[in-house]
Amino acid sequence: MRxxxxxxxxxxxxxxxxxxxxxxxxxxxAGGLGCPLLLYLAAAGVGxxxxxxxxxxxxxxxxxxxxxxxxxxxxxxxxxxxRILKERNTEIVLEAISEHLSESTVDMLKSDWNVIVDCTDRxxxxxxIDQQCAGLGLPWVHAAVxxxxxxxxxxxxxxxxxxxxxxxxxxxPESGNIPERFxxxxxxxxxxxxxxxxxxxxxxxINILLGRGSALAAKMLILNLETYQQYTISLKANPxxxx
Amino acid sequence: MKILAFGRLNELVGSSQxxxxxxxxxxxxxxxxxxxxxxxxxxxxxxxxxxxxVTDELNLxxxxxxxxxxxxxxx
Numbered sequence: 634m635r636x637x638x639x640x641x642x643x644x645x646x647x648x649x650x651x652x653x654x655x656x657x658x659x660x661x662x663a664g665g666l667g668c669p670l671l672l673y674l675a676a677a678g679v680g681x682x683x684x685x686x687x688x689x690x691x692x693x694x695x696x697x698x699x700x701x702x703x704x705x706x707x708x709x710x711x712x713x714x715x716r717i718l719k720e721r722n723t724e725i726v727l728e729a730i731s732e733h734l735s736e737s738t739v740d741m742l743k744s745d746w747n748v749i750v751d752c753t754d755r756x757x758x759x760x761x762i763d764q765q766c767a768g769l770g771l772p773w774v775h776a777a778v779x780x781x782x783x784x785x786x787x788x789x790x791x792x793x794x795x796x797x798x799x800x801x802x803x804x805x806p807e808s809g810n811i812p813e814r815f816x817x818x819x820x821x822x823x824x825x826x827x828x829x830x831x832x833x834x835x836x837x838x839i840n841i842l843l844g845r846g847s848a849l850a851a852k853m854l855i856l857n858l859e860t861y862q863q864y865t866i867s868l869k870a871n872p873x874x875x876x
Numbered sequence: 877m878k879i880l881a882f883g884r885l886n887e888l889v890g891s892s893q894x895x896x897x898x899x900x901x902x903x904x905x906x907x908x909x910x911x912x913x914x915x916x917x918x919x920x921x922x923x924x925x926x927x928x929x930v931t932d933e934l935n936l937x938x939x940x941x942x943x944x945x946x947x948x949x950x951x
Contacts (some may be wrong), residue, residue: 665950665951754948754949754950756949759949777950777951778948779949779950780884780931788921803945805920823951853945862942866928867927
């Protein structure tokens with residue numbers, strides 16, 4: 634009964650709900666993107682969710698990292714996210730990884746995940762996700778915020794007759810200087826903006842788990858949250874780019 | 877021709893939409909953008925023409941809608 638309102642959708646049904654229950658998702662980052670995304674993936678009954686984050690909750694995070702409470706301040710984000718989500722859904726498996734994804738922790742990506750969700754704010758981490766997911770043949774759902782614009786895209790999902798798209802196909806790292814972070818602590822952000830991006834990520838993650846593919850596979854959605862101007866760009870895989 | 881600039885690139889070129897004299901290819905466009913906005917030369921960004929990411933060889937015309945898309949990183 635718990636998932637009745639989504640199960641009655643013709644493209645979900647009991648079989649689709651079973652797919653979500655059997656779904657295994659690794660979320661990289663429990664910040665402004667990760668918090669709202671996790672609330673919805675857990676509520677939808679995604680059966681196994683792991684959360685990787687080495688940061689600690691700061692009081693200035695609370696306006697956008699809506700999973701956390703004032704009592705969360707000072708605690709590791711992954712562990713705290715799992716504690717809170719376990720109270721919200723006791724029927725799913727939640728795992729905390731209290732470390733950032735890096736070259737030394739990259740094995741966390743190799744646990745038979747169905748989807749990786751990129752909720753990081755570090756570009757070096759994003760390139761690492763890209764490299765590893767390309768090697769593992771895994772789809773990953775990207776989102777990021779800059780100013781009042783969000784971008785969301787799905788990489789690594791095979792389309793008929795096309796190579797799976799990689800992030801480096803669109804943004805070759807050797808083509809110029811890439812700033813490591815567009816930090817919310819320096820540039821500022823309205824808390825809702827990463828939330829909007831995260832819910833699109835959550836929807837695409839659910840679509841992929843349901844076996845429905847993704848409308849954002851090999852596409853990048855850019856949405857301005859002040860003007861609501863939307864721009865969707867088709868992306869192309871680049872076979873000459875090395876892994 | 878009309879150029880849309882997203883993310884931090886709209887700060888670097890001064891607006892989210894600029895007009896430049898028509899150029900014939902994406903390669904020429906990069907050259908012209910670097911001449912007008914030297915700070916762009918160090919930036920990583922994709923160029924989309926008519927909403928498709930393209931390589932430098934593509935020919936352009938006055939009706940081409942060009943967008944400059946940098947990687948966003950905030951989360």
